[in-house]
Amino acid sequence: MSVEFLLCIGTLLALAGIGTPIAYAILVASLVYLAAGGQSIGVAGKVLMDGLYNSFILLAVPLFIVAAGVMNAGTISDRLLAFCVALVGRFRGGLGHVNVVASLIFSGMSGSAVADAAGIGKIIIGMMTGSGHYPRGYAAAITAASATIGPIIPPSIPMVLYALVSNSSIGFLFLGGIVPGLVMGAVLMAMNWFLARRRLFALEPPVPLSELPRHTARAFPALLMPAILLWGIYGGVTTPTEAAAVAAAYALLLAALFYRALSPMALYRILVESARSSAAVGLVIGGALILNYVVASENIPAVMADALVGLDIHPLVFLLGINVLLLLLGCVLDATTIILVVIPLFLPTCRELGIDLVHFGVVAIINCMIGLITPPYGILLFVINATTRIPLDEIIREIWPFLIVLLGALLTLILVPGLVLALPRAFGYEG
Numbered sequence: 055m056s057v058e059f060l061l062c063i064g065t066l067l068a069l070a071g072i073g074t075p076i077a078y079a080i081l082v083a084s085l086v087y088l089a090a091g092g093q094s095i096g097v098a099g100k101v102l103m104d105g106l107y108n109s110f111i112l113l114a115v116p117l118f119i120v121a122a123g124v125m126n127a128g129t130i131s132d133r134l135l136a137f138c139v140a141l142v143g144r145f146r147g148g149l150g151h152v153n154v155v156a157s158l159i160f161s162g163m164s165g166s167a168v169a170d171a172a173g174i175g176k177i178i179i180g181m182m183t184g185s186g187h188y189p190r191g192y193a194a195a196i197t198a199a200s201a202t203i204g205p206i207i208p209p210s211i212p213m214v215l216y217a218l219v220s221n222s223s224i225g226f227l228f229l230g231g232i233v234p235g236l237v238m239g240a241v242l243m244a245m246n247w248f249l250a251r252r253r254l255f256a257l258e259p260p261v262p263l264s265e266l267p268r269h270t271a272r273a274f275p276a277l278l279m280p281a282i283l284l285w286g287i288y289g290g291v292t293t294p295t296e297a298a299a300v301a302a303a304y305a306l307l308l309a310a311l312f313y314r315a316l317s318p319m320a321l322y323r324i325l326v327e328s329a330r331s332s333a334a335v336g337l338v339i340g341g342a343l344i345l346n347y348v349v350a351s352e353n354i355p356a357v358m359a360d361a362l363v364g365l366d367i368h369p370l371v372f373l374l375g376i377n378v379l380l381l382l383l384g385c386v387l388d389a390t391t392i393i394l395v396v397i398p399l400f401l402p403t404c405r406e407l408g409i410d411l412v413h414f415g416v417v418a419i420i421n422c423m424i425g426l427i428t429p430p431y432g433i434l435l436f437v438i439n440a441t442t443r444i445p446l447d448e449i450i451r452e453i454w455p456f457l458i459v460l461l462g463a464l465l466t467l468i469l470v471p472g473l474v475l476a477l478p479r480a481f482g483y484e485g
Contacts, residue, residue: 062084076391078341080344084348115298117299120325124305124324125305133313134156136269138152150188171434171438175200175441189452191452193444194449198437199242199453202426206416209228215394224287229478230415238463338394349398369409377418381425385429412485417467428457
């Protein structure tokens with residue numbers, strides 16, 4: 055490990071420690087490495103352009119962000135929520151179940167946990183607190199926990215980024231996320247049911263079953279979006295990037311023409327906010343590409359792989375150890391940084407140990423999502439605190455039961471790879 059690399063890591067830690075945005079910290083640290091090694095800054099430009107030029111798949115990221123913004127606009131959210139209320143609102147802890155089911159549905163449209171929490175999540179928190187049956191901290195906590203499902207069920211922006219660094223198939227990654235997403239939804243609903251009974255939350259007035267077909271019909275066009283997306287990818291009609299474009303176009307047509315819920319000014323705001331979000335992700339991607347060049351120049355992944363294989367470590371022990379590390383990192387780093395900077399370090403070792411990269415990718419992304427709600431620095435906790443003004447201490451006090459069951463679901467998915475790989479194998483995956 056060279057002096058230049060130690061200087062790079064020291065710069066990165068120092069800048070991150072004083073609160074510099076992680077994208078800028080990575081960029082500056084990488085440039086320090088190049089300067090200390092006597093390399094031209096043009097190397098960074100070449101690495102960046104080569105990485106972007108060979109990554110057509112990255113176009114899916116801004117397109118999914120636009121689709122999420124449009125689907126959160128106007129009456130689309132209201133129609134989908136009314137459908138969820140009619141479907142599961144009649145059970146004990148009804149609006150909590152609605153919260154989870156709504157996240158399962160919206161996860162098939164946005165691919166972003168933050169988009170789910172700040173969009174549909176804010177509406178459901180208002181419904182739960184307005185009913186008078188749920189403490190506001192509880193409403194915020196289950197919203198944050200259910201938003202973690204967003205990037206697991208396809209489409210998924212983190213899976214697009216993982217495919218970039220691992221050369222895995224996005225189609226098989228998307229398929230691998232479906233069953234784990236449903237497992238996460240099931241354990242959250244089970245915990246909500248248990249807490250609702252234990253704390254005697256009042257029952258919601260049930261929507262008559264005779265009205266369920268009407269609510270289904272009103273929400274049906276929006277519910278079709280995930281099906282169109284998956285059919286396009288797995289039917290061989292579109293590439294994942296083209297499917298993202300179809301999703302964005304379908305969302306626009308649905309909101310603007312079918313539901314008439316999108317004004318020109320609202321569309322302008324959505325596009326501006328989507329551009330900002332895409333630029334933020336793009337800065338991290340750019341920094342990560344240059345930092346990965348630095349890491350590759352130091353041959354660190356190969357050295358780590360040789361050392362771990364030389365120890366004759368069992369693949370399961372390695373997988374459990376990496377997930378513990380990712381959980382700890384998830385408390386202080388965002389998912390994008392972990393996927394683009396940290397995870398590539400372990401991919402050569404996964405290959406050497408025979409760990410399936412689709413399985414590893416899905417459980418690693420779930421791990422990163424759990425990090426979003428892990429106190430004290432879980433990003434989703436801060437997002438909900440900022441959008442609802444519910445005190446952070448109330449949210450943290452209520453998040454622990456949901457965090458525990460999600461960790462249990464993660465452990466199950468690590469120990470039983472078949473839960474992740476069953477659908478990919480059914481569609482021809484040979485891993």
